[in-house]
Amino acid sequence: MDERHLAELLDDVAAGRLSVPEAVDGLRSLPFEAVPDAKVDHHRELRTGQAEAIYGPGKTPAQIRDIARALCAQASGAVLLTRADAEQAAAALEAVPDATYDPRSGLVVLQRAPRADGRSVAVVAAGTSDLPVAEEAAGTAGALGLDVTRVEDVGVAGVHRVLAHRADLEAADCVIVVAGMEGALPSVVAGLTSRPVVAVPTSVGYGASFEGLAALLGMMSSCAPGVAVVNIDNGFGAALVAHRILRARER
Amino acid sequence: MDERHLAELLDDVAAGRLSVPEAVDGLRSLPFEAVPDAKVDHHRELRTGQAEAIYGPGKTPAQIRDIARALCAQASGAVLLTRADAEQAAAALEAVPDATYDPRSGLVVLQRAPRADGRSVAVVAAGTSDLPVAEEAAGTAGALGLDVTRVEDVGVAGVHRVLAHRADLEAADCVIVVAGMEGALPSVVAGLTSRPVVAVPTSVGYGASFEGLAALLGMMSSCAPGVAVVNIDNGFGAALVAHRILRARER
C-alpha cells in the first residue's frame, strides 16, 4: 500500500501532474488523522492487520468519543476500547451505539471483525478469580473474528482437571493460559500440547504474589520451552498475539 | 498416540490377552526412560512436537553424555543442549560425534530436524552486542528445520535501519526480535508488521539495565499489542515459540 502510494505519487511527478515541492509535501503527508489530543493511526490496520485500540485509563470521555468515531469511520476490522470505566464506556456507546461493554473486564467492542474460518483459540483460566482477565482475552479474540473455546478453573493444585482437557487444548490452533498466584499452569499446558502457548500472569493472589510479579517471573522462567508471555492482567494483548499467530503463514 | 495406545491396551483386556492387574501396570508404565540422575521424557516429542532439550548449567559431563545418548536414540527431530561450557560440549560431542557447538551462545546441536517447507523466521538483533543471543535463536530455529533470515544492528537510535527491512519482516512467517538496553525494538517492529513478534530481552547494557530487567519490563509494557516475550537472553526459547507458531494451524 505504502509502496503503491509512493509509486503513484512519483508517477505524478514524472508526468508533471505534481511539482517537486508538492511531492515533498505529499511524502510528508501523514497516514494518520489528527483529532483533538490524538493522532489516529489509520494505517496501523494495513501494516499490522489490526486497527489501533483505545487504551482507556487517563483519557477523558470526550477524547474517547472522538477517537472512537474516527477509528470506526475507517477501520474495516475490529475496533476496541480497553480498561474502560463506566463513564468512558458510556461515551463510547454514545459515539458507537451498537458497541458492547463488559464491565468486569472493562472491554468495549466498538466494531467486530468478520468471522475467520478455521482459526480457533482456547482460553484457559487457572481459577475462577482469573475470569475477568480471561474474559478480556476471550472477548477480544471473539471481536477479532476467532473461534473461542473457554476452559476454566483447571489450576495445577488439581492437575487432573487440565489433563482432562488435553483434547480441547490440541483441538485449538493456539492456547491462551491465564493464571495468577504462582502462575504454573502455562508450564503444564506447554508440556501437554504442541500448540503455541500465550501466558497471561494475573494479579490474583496476595502477599508474595506482589500484584502479579510472582506469576510473571514464574512464567518467564518456565521450564517448558515454547511459552511466550504478555503483561500482567493483559488478556487483550494475549488475544492480539493469538490473532497474529493464526495468520502467521498467510499472505 | 496416547489414546491409541490406551485403546489397544483396553482391546487386549477385552480380548483376554491381558489380565486386569497387567493392565493396571501397563497404564502405570511410564513414557520416559530412567538414566542415572534423569528421566528422559521420550513422549515429550509426541506431545509437544519437540524433544526435551538438555539445559547445561549444573549438570556434570557424565550426566550430559548419558542424557544426550538416550535422547538421540529415540528422537526423530532436533535434539539440543543449551548453555554448554567447553567441558560439557566435549562430553556431548563424545556421545554424539557429529554434533556441532557454537561457543559464543553455548548451543550444541546434537541432531537436526528435517527441513520444513515454507516455514521461515526472521531473527532481528538490535545491536552487534546482542548477536550471541540472536545466534542461539537462529541456531535453534535452524536445527528445528525452519528457514532463518538474519537482520542485525537495527536498533531504534537509527530507526530508518529497521524501516529499510520492512519487506524482510513481512516476508518471514514469524519475527524474533532480540534487544538489550531499553528493549524498544519489538514495539517498533510490531507496529510495522502483521507477523507474530517474539521478543527476547538481553542482558546487554549496564547500570539501570539491571542485567536485562529494563528490557524485560519494557517489552512487557510495550505499547504495541501483539508482542510476546520470553526470558532474558533466552534465544533458545524464542525459537521454540516460533516453531510452535509455525505449526499452529496444522493437524
Place this chain on the structure above:
Amino acid sequence: MDERHLAELLDDVAAGRLSVPEAVDGLRSLPFEAVPDAKVDHHRELRTGQAEAIYGPGKTPAQIRDIARALCAQASGAVLLTRADAEQAAAALEAVPDATYDPRSGLVVLQRAPRADGRSVAVVAAGTSDLPVAEEAAGTAGALGLDVTRVEDVGVAGVHRVLAHRADLEAADCVIVVAGMEGALPSVVAGLTSRPVVAVPTSVGYGASFEGLAALLGMMSSCAPGVAVVNIDNGFGAALVAHRILRARER
C-alpha cells in the same frame, strides 16, 4: 480410590459389561464437578486429606454460592471460604445457613471436620496487631478438627514473654508463629522448641516493612534451622500445613 475405581472399570471391560469406547470415555470422566465458572475438585479431599477451599477475592457472590453448595454436598471434612467480604459472606451463609463468619479475618467456616484426638497446634502471635492473621490460622485449624492453643503478644522486644511460654510451645504438636515488622519471632521460637515451626509473615508495619516483605525475607533467612514459611498474611495456609504435619506418620 482412583486405583480401585480404575480396577473396577477394567473388570467391567474384561467382563464385557463395558465396551472399549465406553471405557475410554469413563477413563476420561473427570473426578470433579462442573458448576458455572468453576470445576469443583471433589477428589482433592481424597488425594490431599482436605477439600478444596474457596478463595474469595475476585469471585462474584453467585459464584461463591454455587461452589459452596457443591463442595458441602460432597465433602466429609471441613469446607472453608477465605478472604470473604461482607457481601460474599452473605452469599455463603445463604447457601449454607449454619456457616460462621469472622469479619476481621474474612474466614467463613462452611462445614467443620470432626474433632481429631491428640492433635494440637499452638498459634503464637508477636503483637496484638497480628491477631487477625492469627485468628485466620486458629479458626482454620479449629475447623480442621485440631486443638488450638493461642499465645499472643510475645514479640522479641520483650523476649521473656515467649520464654515464659516454653512449656506451651513444647506441649503443642506443632507451632504456628505469626509476626510482622522484622518477623524475628520464629527464629527465637525455633531455638526454644523441638516442635515444627510454621512461620507466617504479616503485613503489619510500615515503611521498610514493605507490606510484609521484610518479615518474609527475614523468616526465609532465619538462623534457626527448622522454620518453614508460608505467604504473607496467610494464616489459612499455615493451618493447612499444620494439618498435614499432624497426620504425617499416619496411614
Place this chain on the structure above:
Amino acid sequence: MDERHLAELLDDVAAGRLSVPEAVDGLRSLPFEAVPDAKVDHHRELRTGQAEAIYGPGKTPAQIRDIARALCAQASGAVLLTRADAEQAAAALEAVPDATYDPRSGLVVLQRAPRADGRSVAVVAAGTSDLPVAEEAAGTAGALGLDVTRVEDVGVAGVHRVLAHRADLEAADCVIVVAGMEGALPSVVAGLTSRPVVAVPTSVGYGASFEGLAALLGMMSSCAPGVAVVNIDNGFGAALVAHRILRARER
C-alpha cells in the same frame, strides 16, 4: 549578586561604617525569609535563575497561602505551585487572585515570567493518556517564558507519526519527551534530532510497568546517547531542565 553584596559589606568594614561583630552577623544573615513552617529561599532565583516552587503534597492550605504570598512578593520571574489538589489551589488563588489552575496536572501558575525571545521547547507526548504530565511540562515551560510547541500521540507503535514531526523537533531548541509503558519514544527522538532531549517517564501502563519503573529504567538504558531523564510523571522538572538548557551559554 552574592559577591557584590559581600564586597559592599567588606567596603563598609574597611570604611569603618560597620564593626567587625556586625559584619560577622551580616555575613551570617540569611538570604531567606521565615514564614510559619517554612523558610522562603528568596536567593534561589538569584542563584539558579528560577524562584523556589511550592511542592503541594503534605502541605496545609494555610502553609501554601503563606509561602505563595512570600514568594510572589519578591520573585521577579515565575512562581509555581505543583501537584495541588482543589483545596490547596483555592488557598493559592486566595493569596494570588490572578493565578491559574490546571486541575488535570495540579499546576498552579502564581506568577509568570516575561516572554523570552527565541527560546523554544517542543513537548512531545507518546500517547493521549500521557497528556496530563505533558501539560504540566508545557504549562511550566510557558510560565517560565518559553515558546512551547506541542506534539502529541506519536508513540513508537506507529513510528511514522514521529518521523512526520522531524522538522518540528529540529525547529525547537530543546525537546521534552513524555512517555509511559515501555518509554521507548525518547530513544527514537534522540536518534532523529540533534536537539537536547529531556525524557519524562510516566506511570501510564499497568502490570509490569510498575507505576513507571519500566519506562524509567528503559529511558535510563537508552541506546541513543544524549537522553537525560527526570523523575516519573515529573513534567515540572523537565521544564525546569529545559529552562536551564536554554540559558546555558548566556552570561
Place this chain on the structure above:
Amino acid sequence: MDERHLAELLDDVAAGRLSVPEAVDGLRSLPFEAVPDAKVDHHRELRTGQAEAIYGPGKTPAQIRDIARALCAQASGAVLLTRADAEQAAAALEAVPDATYDPRSGLVVLQRAPRADGRSVAVVAAGTSDLPVAEEAAGTAGALGLDVTRVEDVGVAGVHRVLAHRADLEAADCVIVVAGMEGALPSVVAGLTSRPVVAVPTSVGYGASFEGLAALLGMMSSCAPGVAVVNIDNGFGAALVAHRILRARER
C-alpha cells in the same frame, strides 16, 4: 532439663550447700561452651532435638576445627557442617577423621544420628540441575537418621513423570520438593498427596529467575494450600524441617 537443673540448684540453696551469691552466679552460668570466636550452644540439642550446625561461609579453617571438635564432644545426635569449601572440609576432617564430605553440596557430616524407625522422607527434584540442593537435603536427612527416598527429574513440563510417582509420595511420611526456574512442582505435588510438603526454591535458571527469586515467590504464592517454604538452595533447612515434622506428635 533446665528445670531439673534449676530445682537442684535451689535445693542446694535451701540446704545451705550454696550461698545466695553463688546461686546467682550459677543461674547465670551458661548452657554453652566458649571456644575461640564462638559459643557452642550445647543445649540446643536438648531444646530443639538437633545440635547446632556449623554454617561454613565466612569462617576460617581454625574456627571450623574448634567448633567441630566442641560439638562432637557433646552431641549425641547428628553434627553437620554446611556450605564448606575444600579447605574448610579438610579442617573439619582433620578434627573429625571419619566425617564425610560431599563436594557438590558442600555438606560435611561430622557425626550421624542413630537410625530412626519408621520415619521416611521423599526428596523430589524437578530437574537434574537441582540435584546438588536435593543432595544437601537427602544427605542431611540421612545423617539425622531418616529413611530417604529420592525421586528426580520430574519437573512439570512432563507432568506424567510426577504422576507416575504418586505412590512414592504417599508412601513417605513427608515430602521435600526441590525446584528452580518457575518452581511449580510443589503446587502439583501438594495437590497429589496428603503428606506435608516442604518446598525448596533453587537458583537454577537464568534471567528472570533472578537467582531463585522467581521460584521463591511462586512457591510462596502456591495455589495448593499446605506448602511450606524454606530459603533458596536451602536443602539443609528443608531436612531439618522434615526432621521436626516427623517427631511432631512424640513426647
Place this chain on the structure above:
Amino acid sequence: MDERHLAELLDDVAAGRLSVPEAVDGLRSLPFEAVPDAKVDHHRELRTGQAEAIYGPGKTPAQIRDIARALCAQASGAVLLTRADAEQAAAALEAVPDATYDPRSGLVVLQRAPRADGRSVAVVAAGTSDLPVAEEAAGTAGALGLDVTRVEDVGVAGVHRVLAHRADLEAADCVIVVAGMEGALPSVVAGLTSRPVVAVPTSVGYGASFEGLAALLGMMSSCAPGVAVVNIDNGFGAALVAHRILRARER
C-alpha cells in the same frame, strides 16, 4: 532490678520463707500483665528506660483502651500511642482523659515523663511537607522529657539555610534529621556537626522516591560517616533513639 528481685527470692529460699517449688514458680512468674489480647510488658521500662508504646494500626479501640489503662497504671515515665486514627485516639482519651492527640502525626501522648535537665535534641526537617513526621519526632521527644529545638525547611537545594543553623545543630546534644525525596540532608548535617545524627527518611516525593525507598537507601549509603537511620516516616523511633543516646553515659 531483675537481679535484686532474684537475690531477694533466693534469700527467701535460703531463709526457708519460700519452698523450692514456690521459688520455681516465682522465677517463672512473668514480668508482664495479661490484658485481653495483649501482654503488657511492664518491665520494659525497667530494662530499656522507656515503657512499651502502643502501635495503633490493626488494633481495635477496645484493645487500645485496655492496653492504655494497664500501661498508665504502672509506668513512671512517658506512655505513648502511635499512628492512631480518630477512633483509636478517642478510645485512648476515654481511658486517659488528659492525654493529648496530634491528628497530623497520629501521636497520642498518654503520659509525659518528667523534664530532663540538660538533654536537648534538634529536630531538623528538610521541607514543609516533612513536618508531620518531624512533629511525631518532636512530640515524642518532648513527652520523653527532652528539650526540643525545631529547625524546618532547610533542604539541600538551598544549602545556605542549613549552614545558617550550624550553631543550633552544635548547641543540641543530638540531631534528628527528617527528609524525603533524595534524603540528602543528613549527609550535609553530619558533615557540619560533631553531634550524633539520627536520620529519618520520609515517604514525601513521588515516582522514583518509591514511598521513601530512595531516601532510605540514600541515607544508608551516606558518604558522611556517623549517620544512623530509622524506618521510613518513623519519627517516633528517632526520638526513642535520641532518648537512649542522651542517657548513654549515665548509670
Place this chain on the structure above:
Amino acid sequence: MDERHLAELLDDVAAGRLSVPEAVDGLRSLPFEAVPDAKVDHHRELRTGQAEAIYGPGKTPAQIRDIARALCAQASGAVLLTRADAEQAAAALEAVPDATYDPRSGLVVLQRAPRADGRSVAVVAAGTSDLPVAEEAAGTAGALGLDVTRVEDVGVAGVHRVLAHRADLEAADCVIVVAGMEGALPSVVAGLTSRPVVAVPTSVGYGASFEGLAALLGMMSSCAPGVAVVNIDNGFGAALVAHRILRARER
C-alpha cells in the same frame, strides 16, 4: 540534508533523468553501511550532530576493527569506542593507529572533533573513587571539542568544598556532576548555579547502594528542580547530553 537529497532525487525524476522504479529504489537506499555483523549508521552524525559510538561489551575484536574503520572513513567529528577492554582497545588501535586509550574508563578516542569556541563544561566528581567515571565524561567531552574544567572530591560531607567552587560552576556553560553512594551532590550543585546540571550516578559504595541504585533513585528524586540524570556510571552519556545542550540554540 535528507530533504535536499530527496528534492534532488525528485528533480531527477521530474527531469526524466531517473525512472520511477529507480527512484523507488533510491528512496529505499539506506543511509547506512553494512559491515560484517553491523550496520554503520553514517547519517546519525547528520541527524544528531554526533557519529554513532561503538559500545564495546559483547563485541569481538574483529567486529570492533571493522566498525571503527567504517566510522572513521566517513565521520567528520568525533568517533568513540566505550567500555573497551585491553584486547578490544588493541584492535581499535590497529584499525586507527593514532587513537588514544584510557584503561581506567575504557574509553578509546578514535577521532577528535575540532575544538568548539566558547563551549565549556565542568565535570564535578564527588569523590576520588568516582574519578574513572568522571574521566569517561571529561575524555568524551574533550573529544567532542568542548572545553573541560575538572572539579574533584567535593562531596557533600564537606559542603564548603563545593561552595568554594561556585564560580567555577557558574563559569561553565553546563555542569556534569558525578557521584556515588547517596548521590546528593547534584541537588546541592543545582541549588547553587543556574547552569544545566547533568547528574551521573556511580556504582561507588557498597551494601545498600546496590550497585548505584541508591544514587540513581536519589538523583531522580532530587528536591532541586533542574537536574537531569543519565545511566549509572555513564560518563559517556553525560558528555553527549552536554554536547547537545551546548548546541541547543544554534542553527
Place this chain on the structure above:
Amino acid sequence: MDERHLAELLDDVAAGRLSVPEAVDGLRSLPFEAVPDAKVDHHRELRTGQAEAIYGPGKTPAQIRDIARALCAQASGAVLLTRADAEQAAAALEAVPDATYDPRSGLVVLQRAPRADGRSVAVVAAGTSDLPVAEEAAGTAGALGLDVTRVEDVGVAGVHRVLAHRADLEAADCVIVVAGMEGALPSVVAGLTSRPVVAVPTSVGYGASFEGLAALLGMMSSCAPGVAVVNIDNGFGAALVAHRILRARER
C-alpha cells in the same frame, strides 16, 4: 575556628592590612588541601570531631599514599583507611610505616586517637561468620580511643546466650550489634538494655538474604524502638556513630 578565622580576616580588613579584593579571595580560600585527585578536608576533624577517612575501593595506590600523608600531617586524632586490598594497604604502610592492617576487614589504622576515659562500646556479633564486620567496628572504635568489649556468637537461635550477657550490655555506654541472615539480634538486644543500639546488617547468608537486604529491612522494621541502623557490612560507620554518641553531651 571558622569564625575565629573569619573575625581575624575582618580585623585585617578593618585595620587596612588587607584590601577588600584580598579579603574576598581570602574568604574564598578553602579549608582543605588539594593533593592530586583529592581535596583533603582538614576542617572535618574540627567540625565533626573526626578526620576524614579514606574509602579504599576505586582509588589507586598512589592516590591512597598521597591522601594518607596529607591527612596524617594535620590530624590530631584517628586516621583510617577502609576496605583496603593488599596493594592499597601496602601503599598506605609505605606512607605511614607504623600503620596497622587487618586483612579480613580491610581496615588500616594510620593513626590512633588518644584513649578516651570512660567511653566504652560493646560490639556484639550474632555469628562467627559476622566477625570480619564486627572486627571492622571494634578496630575502628579502638582507633577512635574507645574501650571495646567484644561479645560474639550470640544469635537469636539460642537466645539464652545473649541473655547471659545482659550485664555486659548494660555495662557498656553504647552497643553495636552486628548480624546477618534475618538480622533479629538488635531487636532482642534493644529489648534487654537501655543503652543506644547501633545495628549493622551483614551480607552473611544466602538466597533470600539477598546480600544483606533481609537483615537491613528487618532491622529497619524492628519492633523494638531505639534501634538505629547503618549500611550493610558497615562496621566502620557503626563505630563512627558510637563515637558521636559517646560525646553527645560534651561541650
